[in-house]
Amino acid sequence: MTNDDIRIGVLLPIGKAQWDGSDPRDLIGFAARAERLGFDSLWVNDGITESRIEALTMLAAAASVTERVTLGTAALMAVLRRPVQAAQTLASIDLLAQGRLTVTVGAGFPGRFGKPMYAASQVPWEKRFARLDETVALWRQLWHEPENKAFHGELLHFDDLPTMTAPFREDGPPIWLAGITPAALSRTGRMYDGWLPYPPDPADYKSALADVQRAAEEHGRxxxxxTPALFASVLIEDDPGAARRTLERFAVSNYGLPLDEVRKIQAVAAGGADEVAARLAEYTAAGARHLVLRLGATGLREIDEQLDRVAELLPRLR
Structure with a gap:
């Protein structure tokens, strides 16, 4: 198996925990520099209960200073936004980026990254997965079937939909799903264009990908x-003690969890360059073809340094 089709992206550090103390406008320069260094894609995560640069605002800004890279969400909490307005915003970004947008969506999970955001958005936590799938179906209808003015699902109902801004691509931006539960794997195979999980064990990734592909074929696809992708946190640091301390600060400031707990739920690649490359290669061997890397440091200076170090690995990962 060759790695010719493997793409590598980086998560923009839009959470204030990562850029605090710096000018947030430096994030725009970070995006442009990542493209120059050879990364294939730039990604943003989403949330409303912590201080951050809003995800879609950041992508619109990044679109203006890049020409080649894919711009993506990892992952967008789609149901927390008004669905018609969100479709308009996403189509607008795809136009500004000339067809470079990829939208990964997720429904959150229990804890600080789930129910509090739903409560703040006045959206019911119950039936969130059905609401997410209906939101995506509505977006696709708005983009692909402008003559169809009605949409009636289990939860979303519209009798007179407006004419929507058309995205750059006739078929609209690809929409991926973040999740690895059995139900999420089935839904991914049935209706999504890509899959972005973060399992800590490459063997689990391989078996789950087989389930996604089986579900796709069962639904005539x-x-x-x-597209099989992977979300992973990475840190290149030769000193094991320094790596541990840096990752511990990163885990607590970004996830509110100790590092050992983060490692139980998310893919982490840390250590020297050889160790990080070998760890990520386990996932590409398991089938991952687009790696979305979150740089496991805090503070833009340290994150910039990690961007350079990971960029040096790109030829080895592809």
Missing amino acids: AAAAV
Whole structure:
């Protein structure tokens, strides 16, 4: 197996915990520099209960200073936004980026990254997965079927939809799903264009990808219709003690959890360059073809240094 089709992206550090003390406008320069260094994609995460640069605002800004890279969400909490307005915003970004947008969506999970955001948005936590799938179906209808003015699902109902801004691509931006529960794997295979999980064990990734591909084929789609991606936190640091301390600060400031707990739920690649490359290679061997890397440091200076170090690995990862 060759790695010719492997793409590498980096998460923009839009949470204030990562850029605090710096000018947030430096994030725009960070995006441009990542493209120059050879990364294939730039990503933003989402949330409303912590201080951050809003995800879609950041992508619009990044679109203006980049020309080649994919711009993506990892992952967008789609149901927390008004669905018609969100479709308009996403189509606008795709136009500004000339067709470079990829939208990964998620529904959150229990704890600080779930119910509090739903409560703040006045959206019911119950039936969130059905609401997410209906939101995506509505977006696709707005983009692809402008003559169809009605949409009636289990939860979303519209009798007179407006004419929507058309995205750059006729078929609209690809929409991926973040999740690794059995239900999420089935839904990914049935209706999504890509899959962005973060399992800590490459063996679990391999078996889950097989489930996604099987579900795709059961619904009349080709297994290759779903792009297999991976979200992972990375840190290149030769000193094990320094790596541990840096990752501990990163885990607590960004997830509110100790590092050992984060490692139980998320893919982490840390250590010297050889160790990080070998760890990520386990996932590409398991089938991942687009790696979305979150730089495991705090403070833009340290994150900039990590961007350079990870960029040096790109030829080895592809």
